Amino acid sequence: MNKHYDFSYTQDRELSWLxxxxxxxxxADKKNVPIFERLKFLEIFTNNLDEFFMVRVGSIHEMxxxxxxxxDIRSDLTPEEQLDEIAKHVRPLYxxxxxxxxxxSKELEQKNIIRSKIEELTKEEKKKLRSYYEAMILPVLSPIVIGKQHPFPHIPNKVLQIGLLLKKKEKISFGIIGLxxxxxxxxxxxxxxxxxxxxEDIILYYCDDLFENYSVEEKAVLCITRSADINPDDEIYESTDDYRTHMKKIIKMRARLKPVRLEFEGNDHKHIKKYLSMRLNISEQDIFxxxxxxxxxxxxxxTDKVSKEERKNGCYRPFTPALNRDFIPGMSVTKQIMEEDKLLSFPFDSMDTFxxxxxxxxxxxxxxxxxxTIYRLAKQARIVKYLCEAAENGKEVLVLMExxxxxxxxxxxxxSEILEEAGCKVMYGMEDYKVHSKVCLITKKNSRGIYYITQIGTGNYNESTSKMYTDLSLMTASDKIGQDASIFFHNMATFNLNRTYKHLLVAPSSLQDEIIKRIEREKMKAESFQxxxxxxxxxxxTDRKIIDELSKASTAGVPIFLLIRGICCIRPGIPGKTENIRVESIVGRFLEHSRIYAFGVGDDTDIYISSADMMTRNTRRRVEVAVPIYDPRLKQRILKMIKIMKQDNIQAQVLLSSGEYTTKKKREDNVNSQIYFLNEAKRLIKKEKTPKQTFLHQVKGIFFGNKKLRKK
Structure with a gap:
């Protein structure tokens, strides 16, 4: 029992995620969302749920x-109780x-975009479809009947199957066809x-012919979800000095892990369900x-099948991220960062600048x-191209690839293989700790000595997701930040996770403690009426320590605003515990992904942006970095962003003390924060500078661009 925890203001993380x-x-049910985007939200929900079962449900099964x-330290539920609650909450979502x-689908039918049922096709259409099936599909099908000579096969993770209950001389068999x-x-x-x-509809309709010696009693489209919760550092996995080879084996193993969910499309699959639940050792509550x-x-x-006009009306209006408003086109990015700190805000600014x-x-x-440090990259990553070019040009390139x-x-x-071949030094994370930080340090030298350009962000170096995720990226020539970043990479190379830093907050060594110190500082201010x-x-x-410290600060009278997209294990508005805490969540066109931590009010606010969520896995079991925003101009910009996000009453919802969410009241000046930032970016995109403007900026750079003259 977790007797020393107070569960009156906390809730289960899995149920919160659902x-x-x-x-x-x-x-996907909002009329003001374009029709094809509503379809995408349906797919995103489905994909999210798939990963939830593979990762979270898989790990709870193991537990x-x-x-x-x-x-659980937030809900006091056992793993079995968590699985029961998950099943209860998931079924209504289906x-x-x-x-x-x-x-x-009905709205699409009005636009003549129709998923046809084969039973309803004309005779001529069925004839053509049959010909297509026999020419293009049948030759690549591999039907199997389970028996003594054909043992029950491995059914891969998340691959659609046709399952059949077959009968021959009163004997029942099971057949399966993978798509x-x-x-x-x-x-x-x-x-x-x-x-x-x-x-799957075509194969389901015609597959009876594949089993000529049998009568088909039942048939169904089905899918198995397997646990993907592999810990590569577990002792049960073969030890090897070649970590990359080890990870290749782990990826293959994922496809063979325990089934945690069985899905059927349609109804009336009683016997197939019973057979598979027995063979897969899967319980009734995990069948949907x-x-x-x-x-x-x-x-x-x-969308490839509709006209330009229909695509325009059925999708979000295209938005191309532009060069950041603070940068002058045609002038060296490096020189401009030397003049003043820069902040990119994705997806409204382009990653092209970085x-x-x-x-x-x-x-x-x-x-x-x-x-x-690299955690995720796009499939086609220009970042890798220029890292390779740097190595080929004789620069030292160190890539900490997770x-x-x-x-x-x-x-x-x-x-990692491409980078190594180009001459880059590649490290593969830290033993027992994922490296989730987003840090890039460029070290330079001129006649005056060593100087740095440091980039630290809240999101991955992924050129694709930077157009869909909201993230922040600081680029600075600050000596203070650069020196800390240099120490950080030295510590990573020497497997030293225990160092503290003068300016950066780094997990697992100091991030959690430093965040708690700042929460306590605000609590002390409240107690002295500041x-x-x-x-x-x-x-x-989800971090229980952080949750408890926020509760204490709330009890002392600190006004706390939490903007949390996903899991929130604190319940606000509980008298005597969290009555001064407000929790909101924004879900919209872009995936909210930036992490901002601000302590204080007005000009005295300390602001950090970070790669870390306040989850125990991030604060204690990962390498994460939070960087302070020192530039007053950027501080004001972030404070303005916070103000706009707080005002959002279109996409934002409020978390109630019950754990349910409710919509915010509509006003005359309704605000959709994502649309606000999108429109602001369009307004502030600078046109090409005149020669005079560019010259003046360059003169400014001569006098103020040198790092020795800058006060950070």
């Missing part, structure tokens, strides 16, 4: 087998998804090309039925080294 994913799902007496999918991965999911009819049949397709990834391709900094540094004679970035392991392995306040923006809050 509430977040429900908000994602409800975006239930190993630690019978374990109780029903809600079916309702919303049916609504969206070929390389075939198109949508088969469109000739003509307007807007009516389609899904691949859906009237919607089990895999919705195909929806992204539907990539240009790497490009300049790779070619600059003054560059000695580039050191960077191979354990879940579901991106393969991509990171491939890039102006005080706390604002924290993050993806998730």
């Amino acid at each position: 509430k977040f994913n429900e908000r994602v799902l409800r975006e 239930s087998l190993i630690h019978d007496d374990h109780r 029903e809600l998804r079916d309702q919303i999918f049916a609504k969206v 070929p991965r390389d075939l198109e999911r949508m088969i469109f009819f000739p003509g307007d090309g807007r009516r389609y049949v899904l691949l 039925k859906s009237q919607s397709p089990l895999d919705l990834k195909y929806v992204y391709k539907l 990539i240009e900094l790497l490009k300049e540094s790779a070619r600059d004679k003054e560059t000695l080294s580039i050191k960077i 191979l354990r970035a879940r579901f991106d392991e393969e991509n990171n392995i491939n890039y 102006p005080c306040g706390i604002f924290m923006k993050m993806n998730s809050l």
Whole structure:
């Protein structure tokens, strides 16, 4: 029992996450969201739920087998109780998804975009579909009947299957057909090309012929979800000095882990369900039925089949991130950072500015080294191109590549090989600790000595997701920050996680303690009747120590505003515990991903941006970095951003003390913060500078650009 914990103001993390994913799902039910974007929200919800079962449910299953007496420190539930509660909360979400999918499908039908049922096709259409099936699908199918000579096969994770209950001379057998991965999911009819049949529907309809000696008693489209919760450092996995080879084995093992969910499309699969639950050792509570397709990834391709006008009306208006408003086009990015700190705000600003900094540094004679931590990259990453170029130009390039970035392991392995071949030094994270920080240190030398350009951000160096995630990225020539970053990379190279830093807050050594100190400082201000306040923006809050300190600060009278996109294990508004805490969540077009921690009020506010959520895994079991914002101009910019996000009453929802979310009241001056920032970025994009403006800026650079003349 967790007798020393107070559970009156906390809630279970898994159930909180399900509430977040429900908000994602409800975006698909909003009339003001364009129709194709509503389809995408349905797919995002589905993909989120898949990962939830693979990662979270998978790990709780493991916990239930190993630690019978374990109780969660936020909900006091055992693993078995958590699994029961998850199943209870997930089932209504399937029903809600079916309702919303049916609504969206009906609206698409009005635009003649129709998922056709084979039973309803004309005789001529069936004839053509049969011909297509026999020519293009049948040759690549691999049906199996389970028996003595054909033992029950391995059914891969998240691959659609057709399961059949077969009968032959009163003997019942089971047949299975895996959907070929390389075939198109949508088969469109000739003509307007807007009516389609899904691949699984075609195979389901015609598959009886594959089992000529049997009568088909039942058949169903189904999918198995397996646990993906592998710890690469567990002793049960083979030890090897080649960590990259080790990770390749781990990725293969993931496909064979324990089934944690069985899904069926449609109804009436009583006997197949009973057979598979026995063979897969999966309980009734982990079996779910859906009237919607089990895999919705195909929806992204539907926009290829409509006119430009329909695409324009059915999708969000395209937005191309522009060069940051603070940068002058055509002038060296490095020189501009030397003049003053710069802050990129994604997706409203382009990552091209940071990539240009790497490009300049790779070619600059003054560059000695580039050191960077990488967690996730785009499939086509220009960042890797310029790191390789820097190494080939004789610069020292150190890349701390985290191979354990879940579901991106393969991509990171491939890039680590490319970087090594180009002459970069590659490290693979830290033993027992994932390196989740986003730090890039460029060390340079001129006649005056060593100087630094440091970039620290809240999000990954992923050029694709930077157009969809809200993140912040500080670029500074501050000696203070640069020296701390230099020590940080030295410590990473020597496996030293215990160092503290003068300016950076670094997990696991100091981040949690330093955040608590700042919470306590605001508490002391409240107790002495001084102006005080706390604002924290993050993806998730689960760290019990942080939660308890926030409760104490609330009890002392500190006004606390938490903007938490996903999991929130603190319940606000509990008298005597959290009555001064307000929790809101923004779910919208862009994925809220930036982490901002602000302590104090007005000009005295201390502001940090960070790669870390306030989760125990981040504060104690990962390498994370938070960087202070010293530049008063950037402080004011972030404070303005905070003010706008607090005012959001379109996409933001308020967490109630019950754990439920409610919409905010509408006003005459309604605010959608993401649209506000998007429009602001468009307004503030600078046009090309005149020669006079550029000259004056360059003169300013001569007198103020040198780091020795700057006071940080």
